[in-house]
Amino acid sequence: MSMLEVRDLRVTYRQGDRAVPAVRGVNFTLDRGQTIGIAGESGSGKSTMALSLLRLLAPTAEVTGEVLFDSENLLTSTWSKLRAVRWAEASVVFQGAMSALNPVRTIGDQLCEPILLHDKVGAKEARRRAAELLDSVGVPSRRLGGYPHEFSGGQRQRIMIAMALACRPNLIIADEPTTALDVMVQAQILQLLGDLVRDSGIGVIMISHDLSVLSHMCERLAVMYAGEIVEIGPSSQLIDDPRHPYTRALSRAFPTIGDPDSRRAPSGLAGDPPRAADLGESCAFAPRCSDVTPDCRTRTMELWPSGPGRLAACLRVLAEEGGPS
């Protein structure tokens, strides 16, 4: 049994009488010490999916399916069980460190809070652990008394990571942890996260729109489009040999410097993502796909095997791998 098993996860936002599907049947598993990257553009449902795992969404979101965390379904568990899981077993690094930290409380107080709540230790011990955590993410522990605005963007993101680690969780969900940062600071944060994963055997779900960041950090990648995973498999294979046309478009969007094919030839994807109301069982990507067939618009999509340990939701892949059926 995996540490985390997500089965047919669906999230629907209710707006008046309208139902807007944001996540439409997602399945994946994750073990301790494994890393998976969730790629996709704004509106693809990647953040909604990740936040729904710990039931962090607003009440207007209707979540169905199963999120089995150490065999316990978090979607139906009691609030007290869920509270115990949050922080202590699974925690989140949010993208905007400035808005996620409380501006009027010191870093030390904010770091101690989850420790005091979950670990039944005294204030002195919590303070000592907070100092240790801060040092471990490369922020001097003498600055425990500082307020968020006194730190730079990179340091605040480090503090967020320290908070996520506070109760020694087995799973970290990192939602765009480096998006607003400069390249140099981004590299520092990626290296920090990479070291933590290697040293502690934590499982990581990392969300980003940047495939190069994900493929660097994560063993496996899942690419989401219109609320569904359209391709999943080992990162290096998805990058080097993408099978789904959407993965291909995403991986070309960030050029490799020195690659003559992308010199003076930026690569994008024409068209816009589909509106939720237009979504059906057939391929959601078909209207933007350069390789579309008539079947794509009628046939129900599934994730079909596309190589060892890989799946892709594309009829072309099905035809090549499994023969016409």
Place this chain on the structure above:
Amino acid sequence: MNVPALEVRDLKITYPARRGRGPARAVDGVNLRVEQGEIVALIGESGCGKSTLARALVGLVKPTSGQVLYQGTPLNYSAKALKKYRRHTQLVLQDPGGALNPRQNVFDAVAEGPRLHGLTDRLNETVRTSLTRAGLRPPEEFTARFPHEMSGGQQQRVVIAGALALDPSVIVADEPVASLDASVRGEILKLILSLRDDLGLSALVVSHDLGLAWNIADRVAVMYLGRIVEMGTVEEVLLRPRHPYTRALLSVLPDSAKDWRPTLLAGEPPDPTAIPSGCRFHPRCGNWAALSGPDREAAGCDRRDLPILSGDPSALTLTACHLVPGEHV
């Protein structure tokens, strides 16, 4: 010799001191030229002065010293002259959501420039042509829309259409794709490239993204703490970087290769209110740190000032570094 479309000579912009700190030397001596029909990428981290430089190029910030020249003529900072100038040089900003008025429809957003300049004779046609050129086709479908009814990519196209409506010869774009999704990024970059190819526009594109330079630029300038530290053709600078800062920037780009060895610079970008003496990069420079006593003394990166790069566009590469042998500046 051709007159450059846009040029800055020995440009310095200093913001007044506040809160007990020294004055901020945001741009501290820059020579840069954008030739006719050329795309130049200006690359740097936040706080390096690249946006201040971009604003000076369109006359939004008045230089403390030095000059901005358009088609060889220095800018005149009287209100009337500036208004005229801005017909020729248009600024495109990062966040299209913020740049557009939420209560203004697409037609009015694009028509705003021509109306301000009294160019209302054939306004309908101007707006239609601009929208078409910016890739919003057919234009009729978009004119009545409001910003919230469009995607981020479409909004950025409206901003670009607004810039094109004045028939400019130069576009200065500050992080034009930073807030856009990956697939849209390529589409907007294609558009900038096609504006150059089809209309002969010149462009200065400011970004933190070296991949953008590889995608669209002819030349690239790398800025650090108010100065350009390396510039040259894109191939030369990005494939054979000489300055240790350019090398570090290139080394930290994440990729899936297992042997990623980033050259991490300690700390965050330094402070324009306290620029180090000598080479301004030396406190973070690995090459300098690796030198032993006598070599360090001889190199003198911590006390010898560097000359300002000439900005000569015909040079394959220019590097402002004491430790790069055989490089003239």
